[in-house]
Amino acid sequence: MPRDPLIALVGKPSSGKSTTLNSLTDTTAKVGNFPFTTIDPNRAIGYLHLPCACSRTSLPNNIPPSPSAPTPLHLRCKPNYGACLDGVRSVPIELLDVAGLVPGAHLGKGLGNKFLDDLRHADALIHVVDVSGTTDQEGKATRGYDPSADIAWLRDEIVRWVLGNLMLKWGGLKRRHTAIKATAVETLQGQFSGYGSTSAVVARTLDRLALKQPLQDWDDKTVELVVNTFVDEKFPTVIALNKIDHPDADKNVAKIARAEPAERLVLCSAISEVFLRRLAKQGFVKYSPGSETVDTREDLVEQGDPDGGGLKETDEKLRTRIENLKDMVLYRFGSTGVNQVLTRASEVLGLVPVFPVRNIASFGSGDGGGAGERAAVFRDCVLVKKGSTVGDVYRKVMGDAPMAYVETVGGVRVGEDDEVGVGKNDILSFKPEPIPPVAPQTPRLYAPVIPVTPLQERRRRRARGAMDAAAPQPYWGRYLSLDDEASWDADDEYEGENVSPRTMLPPPIFGRRGRGHIAPIDIPGLGHRVAGIASRPWAAERRDGGVYLEQRLEDDETSSDDSMRTPHHIICSIEDILASPSPQSPAHRQALTILDAGVDMGVGLGITGLPTFTMSSRSRFPEVHCPVRRPVSMAASLVDEGSAFGGRRRSRDSGIGIFSLELSEYPPSSKGFVLAPPQRPVHPVSSWSSSPFGILWPAASGALEYASVPMRRYVGNGRVDAQGRRERVSRFVEAGMDGSEEQAEEEEEEEEEEENDKRVT
Numbered sequence: 024m025p026r027d028p029l030i031a032l033v034g035k036p037s038s039g040k041s042t043t044l045n046s047l048t049d050t051t052a053k054v055g056n057f058p059f060t061t062i063d064p065n066r067a068i069g070y071l072h073l074p075c076a077c078s079r080t081s082l083p084n085n086i087p088p089s090p091s092a093p094t095p096l097h098l099r100c101k102p103n104y105g106a107c108l109d110g111v112r113s114v115p116i117e118l119l120d121v122a123g124l125v126p127g128a129h130l131g132k133g134l135g136n137k138f139l140d141d142l143r144h145a146d147a148l149i150h151v152v153d154v155s156g157t158t159d160q161e162g163k164a165t166r167g168y169d170p171s172a173d174i175a176w177l178r179d180e181i182v183r184w185v186l187g188n189l190m191l192k193w194g195g196l197k198r199r200h201t202a203i204k205a206t207a208v209e210t211l212q213g214q215f216s217g218y219g220s221t222s223a224v225v226a227r228t229l230d231r232l233a234l235k236q237p238l239q240d241w242d243d244k245t246v247e248l249v250v251n252t253f254v255d256e257k258f259p260t261v262i263a264l265n266k267i268d269h270p271d272a273d274k275n276v277a278k279i280a281r282a283e284p285a286e287r288l289v290l291c292s293a294i295s296e297v298f299l300r301r302l303a304k305q306g307f308v309k310y311s312p313g314s315e316t317v318d319t320r321e322d323l324v325e326q327g328d329p330d331g332g333g334l335k336e337t338d339e340k341l342r343t344r345i346e347n348l349k350d351m352v353l354y355r356f357g358s359t360g361v362n363q364v365l366t367r368a369s370e371v372l373g374l375v376p377v378f379p380v381r382n383i384a385s386f387g388s389g390d391g392g393g394a395g396e397r398a399a400v401f402r403d404c405v406l407v408k409k410g411s412t413v414g415d416v417y418r419k420v421m422g423d424a425p426m427a428y429v430e431t432v433g434g435v436r437v438g439e440d441d442e443v444g445v446g447k448n449d450i451l452s453f454k455p456e457p458i459p460p461v462a463p464q465t466p467r468l469y470a471p472v473i474p475v476t477p478l479q480e481r482r483r484r485r486a487r488g489a490m491d492a493a494a495p496q497p498y499w500g501r502y503l504s505l506d507d508e509a510s511w512d513a514d515d516e517y518e519g520e521n522v523s524p525r526t527m528l529p530p531p532i533f534g535r536r537g538r539g540h541i542a543p544i545d546i547p548g549l550g551h552r553v554a555g556i557a558s559r560p561w562a563a564e565r566r567d568g569g570v571y572l573e574q575r576l577e578d579d580e581t582s583s584d585d586s587m588r589t590p591h592h593i594i595c596s597i598e599d600i601l602a603s604p605s606p607q608s609p610a611h612r613q614a615l616t617i618l619d620a621g622v623d624m625g626v627g628l629g630i631t632g633l634p635t636f637t638m639s640s641r642s643r644f645p646e647v648h649c650p651v652r653r654p655v656s657m658a659a660s661l662v663d664e665g666s667a668f669g670g671r672r673r674s675r676d677s678g679i680g681i682f683s684l685e686l687s688e689y690p691p692s693s694k695g696f697v698l699a700p701p702q703r704p705v706h707p708v709s710s711w712s713s714s715p716f717g718i719l720w721p722a723a724s725g726a727l728e729y730a731s732v733p734m735r736r737y738v739g740n741g742r743v744d745a746q747g748r749r750e751r752v753s754r755f756v757e758a759g760m761d762g763s764e765e766q767a768e769e770e771e772e773e774e775e776e777e778e779n780d781k782r783v784t
């Protein structure tokens with residue numbers, strides 16, 4: 024399953040990574056002239072500039088305007104996200120700025136391993152090199168440093184990190200490899216999936232090397248070679264030679280240009296772009312991001328606009344600065360170069376923009392098909408990697424909705440396995456199988472499970488955003504139970520839709536093992552939407568002036584984890600949090616911050632009856648373009664840093680987590696949050712040996728919508744098949760999801776026995 028691409032900015036401290044991020048996005052990541060200004064990674068959305076489908080004159084109706092002809096497509100091109108200006112489309116792409124890397128990072132030097140860990144899910148890297156020579160290897164201020172060596176050692180750190188991780192397990196890996204007669208791709212992918220790799224990447228790596236010996240006979244040199252090639256495949260890198268505005272830059276650039284292939288190098292001055300954007304925002308200059316020209320009021324007056332474009336006056340000092348910048352950067356290099364950095368990164372990644380439309384005749388995407396000759400066209404554009412198939416794009420856009428067929432321009436049907444490319448199968452209309460009508464459910468406490476495609480959901484989310492802005496909608500959730508047989512002991516207070524916020528917790532619920540329960544909760548005064556879903560029965564109980572969520576184990580249930588075996592495990596008091604809008608205790612403050620961050624992301628939060636959640640700081644909500652004031656990563660780091668609500672490592676009593684989606688294995692456009700069974704490391708989720716079973720998100724209707732995550736998408740313990748799926752997990756899912764729970768349990772037991780047998784022998 025392809026997910027949205029992620030490009031990471033790497034480099035030594037103070038090379039200008041955060042500045043580059045700021046120059047490409049609207050974010051304001053902290054910048055400083057001292058090493059390790061950035062510790063937690065910053066994520067933001069940048070825009071790739073690509074030729075839009077609407078600029079193709081070959082398309083039907085795309086002809087120059089004339090009184091009788093329909094409006095040409097490029098005048099009707101209205102992207103849902105980004106923009107389209109004269110056929111140049113700005114397509115959102117996610118960027119990640121991480122902490123600086125120093126030599127020896129793979130051994131833990133600097134912020135070493137943490138930094139490297141943050142990189143795992145990058146699809147391409149932008150190595151920001153400081154070519155001014157004013158910072159040494161460790162980012163400390165100096166003069167006359169030769170940055171040409173930085174390129175090699177930084178890459179080497181990444182290779183050593185991957186190699187180190189692999190070698191830790193090499194002995195056992197080899198034995199297992201021989202014992203189960205796995206292929207080299209299977210065995211390596213088992214190790215490399217944590218870097219967001221796919222079997223295809225591993226296969227390409229091995230193809231390139233064409234090694235003769237079987238994996239178990241590889242010597243250290245060969246393993247190193249494999250890792251080196253894997254890093255090339257997995258992390259294609261563009262080198263951004265930054266700070267070209269500095270007078271010492273030229274000689275360093277010249278030296279690097281002699282040693283490195285030209286197609287990987289891009290010159291830029293991130294600080295100039297940031298400066299110009301800021302001046303434009305403040306009304307001092309006219310400047311469109313990435314362009315060659317910048318005009319002040321004076322310039323425009325000179326050019327014959329008496330009003331000076333309505334710009335503010337600039338003083339002498341500012342004018343000199345702008346003139347210098349023009350001389351040093353814009354006139355010499357044609358632009359600040361930052362946009363080219365991104366374009367180049369998308370080139371090395373081989374990204375193909377695909378335009379999904381509802382109506383293949385009109386290219387419209389309106390719900391009614393948008394057939395009109397004036398209707399907006401090409402509302403959506405998704406970026407997929409080179410080599411993706413029509414089926415890949417279908418799943419990216421439509422999630423798990425079964426496919427009926429797919430059409431391209433002219434109503435021509437295309438095959439699921441056909442490749443997409445620029446100008447080829449890149450305007451697609453997806454036709455899912457019609458969804459059988461859902462039998463009406465008793466509206467009392469259960470909200471229907473509404474299947475929505477990711478695209479529909481995106482639109483709803485936007486609609487909701489607009490609605491929220493117009494009039495804040497109280498969020499009264501309805502209770503939704505995953506389990507039809509869930510025995511809600513609802514007392515009257517909870518009936519209907521207007522659940523009182525003070526009684527936000529449902530009465531005790533006990534469901535059957537293996538099913539989940541969800542209850543949306545509004546936190547009064549704070550606007551927090553909270554919901555819990557648990558894979559085990561949990562209960563909420565009022566006691567000692569607080570409300571406690573508890574996890575219940577069945578009498579006969581055993582668990583390898585002691586905390587799970589304890590019945591009535593108290594995990595948190597939500598009432599406590601609610602009662603302290605300006606909380607006194609640091610734990611509450613943190614809990615609120617976490618809640619808040621999640622709500623800011625518009626993704627919802629999890630409160631669960633499970634004691635030992637961990638969470639991923641590598642969250643990806645590519646289509647959440649709503650104001651992201653505090654990224655989930657921040658909440659994640661708060662949890663990571665430990666508190667009463669801390670992650671698994673710190674506290675066994677944690678009960679609040681924001682669970683983020685990540686991962687190639689997820690439908691990339693899934694959103695909402697995922698709650699996982701306890702005791703599963705979330706880094707990376709693809710290595711869970713079990714999986715969460717749901718994603719839920721608040722919908723425009725006020726209900727919680729729920730999508731089951733097909734568990735076979737997760738790679739757990741078991742044998743990996745050719746598609747990188749593991750048998751055990753898929754069996755569990757298929758059995759568990761279609762309701763034949765006994766069968767699932769039986770199978771689980773069988774598997775456990777099998778496992779035990781294996782362990783004994």
Ligand SMILES: Nc1nc2c(ncn2[C@@H]2O[C@H](COP(=O)(O)OP(=O)(O)OP(=O)(O)O)[C@@H](O)[C@H]2O)c(=O)[nH]1
Nearest residue numbers: 036037038039040041042055059060061123293294
């Ligand atoms: N002259 C010049 N200075 C720059 C440029 N880009 C960044 N800087 C300066 O370099 C210093 C470091 O910038 P940051 O963006 O914080 O660098 P970083 O790579 O994110 O650093 P860490 O987070 O510490 O790893 C700041 O003082 C910036 O103002 C540039 O294009 N030209």
Ligand SMILES: [Mg+2]
Nearest residue numbers: 040041060061
């Ligand atoms: Mg930084």
